Amino acid sequence: MVLEADRLGKRYGSTWALRDCSLHLPTGRIAALVGPNGAGKSTLLHLAVGLLKPDAGTVRVFGRSPYGDTEGLADIGFVAQDTPLYRDFTASELVVAGGKLNKRWNAALARTRLAQLGIPPDKPVGKLSGGQRAQVALALALAKQPRLLLLDEPVASLDPLARREFLQSLMGSVAESGTTVLLSSHLLADLERVCDYLIVLNASQVQLTGTVDDLVAGHRQLVGPRHDGGAVGGVAAVIRASHTDRQSTLLVRTDGPVTDPAWTVREVSLEDVVLAYLADGTTKTSHSEWGVAA
Amino acid sequence: MIWLTWRQHRKQAFYTLLGFAALAAVLVPIGLAMRNTFSDLGLVDCVSQLARADVAQTTRETCDAGFRRFGNQYGSLNLVAVLLITLPALVGLFWGAPLVAREVEQGTHRFVWTQGVGRNRWALVKFGLVGAAVVILAAVYGLGMSWWVDPLNQAAHEGRLGMIVFDLQGIAPIGYTLFAVALGIFAGTVWKRMLPAMGITLAGFIGVRAAVEILARPYYQAARTKTFPIEGDGPPEVSRGDWILTQGVRNPDGTMIAEDTRIQCPPGGKGPDGRVCGAELGVEPGAYNWQLYQPADRFWLFQGIETGIFVALAVLLLYLAVRRIRRIA
Numbered sequence: 043m044v045l046e047a048d049r050l051g052k053r054y055g056s057t058w059a060l061r062d063c064s065l066h067l068p069t070g071r072i073a074a075l076v077g078p079n080g081a082g083k084s085t086l087l088h089l090a091v092g093l094l095k096p097d098a099g100t101v102r103v104f105g106r107s108p109y110g111d112t113e114g115l116a117d118i119g120f121v122a123q124d125t126p127l128y129r130d131f132t133a134s135e136l137v138v139a140g141g142k143l144n145k146r147w148n149a150a151l152a153r154t155r156l157a158q159l160g161i162p163p164d165k166p167v168g169k170l171s172g173g174q175r176a177q178v179a180l181a182l183a184l185a186k187q188p189r190l191l192l193l194d195e196p197v198a199s200l201d202p203l204a205r206r207e208f209l210q211s212l213m214g215s216v217a218e219s220g221t222t223v224l225l226s227s228h229l230l231a232d233l234e235r236v237c238d239y240l241i242v243l244n245a246s247q248v249q250l251t252g253t254v255d256d257l258v259a260g261h262r263q264l265v266g267p268r269h270d271g272g273a274v275g276g277v278a279a280v281i282r283a284s285h286t287d288r289q290s291t292l293l294v295r296t297d298g299p300v301t302d303p304a305w306t307v308r309e310v311s312l313e314d315v316v317l318a319y320l321a322d323g324t325t326k327t328s329h330s331e332w333g334v335a336a
Numbered sequence: 337m338i339w340l341t342w343r344q345h346r347k348q349a350f351y352t353l354l355g356f357a358a359l360a361a362v363l364v365p366i367g368l369a370m371r372n373t374f375s376d377l378g379l380v381d382c383v384s385q386l387a388r389a390d391v392a393q394t395t396r397e398t399c400d401a402g403f404r405r406f407g408n409q410y411g412s413l414n415l416v417a418v419l420l421i422t423l424p425a426l427v428g429l430f431w432g433a434p435l436v437a438r439e440v441e442q443g444t445h446r447f448v449w450t451q452g453v454g455r456n457r458w459a460l461v462k463f464g465l466v467g468a469a470v471v472i473l474a475a476v477y478g479l480g481m482s483w484w485v486d487p488l489n490q491a492a493h494e495g496r497l498g499m500i501v502f503d504l505q506g507i508a509p510i511g512y513t514l515f516a517v518a519l520g521i522f523a524g525t526v527w528k529r530m531l532p533a534m535g536i537t538l539a540g541f542i543g544v545r546a547a548v549e550i551l552a553r554p555y556y557q558a559a560r561t562k563t564f565p566i567e568g569d570g571p572p573e574v575s576r577g578d579w580i581l582t583q584g585v586r587n588p589d590g591t592m593i594a595e596d597t598r599i600q601c602p603p604g605g606k607g608p609d610g611r612v613c614g615a616e617l618g619v620e621p622g623a624y625n626w627q628l629y630q631p632a633d634r635f636w637l638f639q640g641i642e643t644g645i646f647v648a649l650a651v652l653l654l655y656l657a658v659r660r661i662r663r664i665a
Contacts, residue, residue: 088446091450092450093450093665094665095662110454112452112454112457115450115452115454118450126442126444126446127444127447130347131343135343138339139340139343140451142337142338143340143448143452143453144453146452147452179447182447186452
């Protein structure tokens with residue numbers, strides 16, 4: 043197990059940014075951490091890389107508690123949101139800097155990658171395009187030859203073409219090394235094609251976690267006559283229900299085949315599943331705060 | 337880590353040295369001219385003459401005239417000296433405040449603190465190197481200022497212990513500069529943005545400096561008192577180089593009858609229209625001039641205490657900054 047969190051929580055003031063977060067990330071997975079903005083994705087990643095100290099529960103990366111653990115940092119590659127780099131450094135200076143800051147450092151790997159991507163070595167990275175800068179940040183993270191690579195919204199600021207290139211080059215390099223990857227995004231569509239494991243975070247809690255195949259296989263859409271809330275054979279839980287006068291559409295988690303002929307059973311896409319979980323319990327009304335009637 | 341620190345701050349270091357060199361280019365010629373005038377007026381000799389107890393009346397008068405001439409020519413430089421005491425604050429603003437605040441503002445702390453060295457080591461090396469550079473800079477500044485301001489000190493009656501001149505020279509600037517930088521670093525860990533951190537640094541620096549100067553420095557050692565008769569010949573005796581905290585005229589029973597003043601009447605003690613000397617103040621027979629002062633030879637002791645206070649504050653602030661850095665994500 044690469045990453046384990048047990049009832050992990052982090053609080054800013056009186057607000058919990060992450061609460062009761064329990065999850066496991068098995069070795070070798072490319073995991074997508076999906077959730078809307080403010081769901082606690084960055085907080086979880088910062089806890090995993092040891093930037094933050096948990097306020098509740100534990101997080102372990104390769105069996106070690108990452109906060110204050112300098113030794114453990116060698117095994118974790120981290121690219122923070124907006125790929126922050128020293129903007130007045132050139133890409134080649136950053137590669138040198140990485141070498142000074144890390145015991146294990148494959149400068150040749152970084153240089154080869156950056157050469158292949160056509161990144162100019164002697165231009166300050168602040169003058170590169172967003173996509174190029176993200177590639178530099180990724181190359182620096184990979185040069186550590188980490189066993190776990192954490193990427194916080196790596197493609198959020200990139201245009202669609204740069205997104206595809208970034209994810210392609212990421213997949214190309216981790217496929218060879220067997221690195222476990224956890225990358226976050228507020229858009230599943232960005233990551234759907236590359237990930238094989240999914241963690242859905244919403245309102246500071248884990249809503250869903252599992253391999254993509256299991257999640258898709260374990261959920262179905264049922265369309266049938268208006269549903270009164272009674273049990274349906276083969277359905278473990280109704281995740282989301284929408285009703286018209288005569289008809290109900292349910293997204294359900296199944297624990298067996300749904301044989302009731304009243305229901306039309308359809309397969310669902312990963313996105314359908316994620317949206318159903320995100321829609322569940324998201325409406326945090328703030329009518330009173332705005333002083334309007336609910 | 338050392339390489340990174342150098343690469344990050346080399347431009348800043350270059351401009352700091354450039355500014356320093358420009359300042360020296362202005363101040364050194366002035367200092368040399370001032371010293372020439374000082375010796376041309378025979379004031380070097382005067383200083384040693386006046387230190388003796390048995391100074392001839394004429395020597396004293398010529399010397400005072402010389403000091404006055406020197407004062408008239410260079411007295412306005414005291415204003416420059418006031419400007420120069422802001423230098424430690426500037427170092428704090430531009431070296432201290434951005435050290436952490438800029439990293440956090442640009443998010444690069446998440447890059448550098450997640451590399452193999454960890455943030456404790458990062459803080460240690462950065463603070464250490466910047467601190468060492470600042471100490472060297474401040475030492476050169478303090479000693480240079482001691483040389484530069486010396487003639488002005490000699491000409492002024494207050495000597496080196498007076499406000500502003502004390503702050504300008506010796507080793508105290510090392511304490512001030514380290515404190516300013518540490519305060520800047522600490523402010524950066526609390527406010528995490530450069531401009532607020534700089535503002536807080538400036539306000540905090542001025543506040544603490546003023547508080548120490550006014551509330552603490554006069555009491556580093558028990559002040560001494562000295563009394564002078566109110567009747568006497570010739571120019572009143574002055575204590576060159578002493579730092580006079582308060583003075584006034586007291587009656588024999590010790591009550592202060594006139595603060596912040598000194599009086600002297602010729603022997604016989606008759607005022608202009610035959611009144612007793614100082615009668616308008618309510619002087620009783622046996623009244624005397626009184627002063628509370630710190631003697632001039634306590635200069636280095638006071639410098640040491642002052643520097644110690646600010647270095648201790650700097651160490652405390654850096655310790656707090658390291659603790660806060662552990663909580664920044």
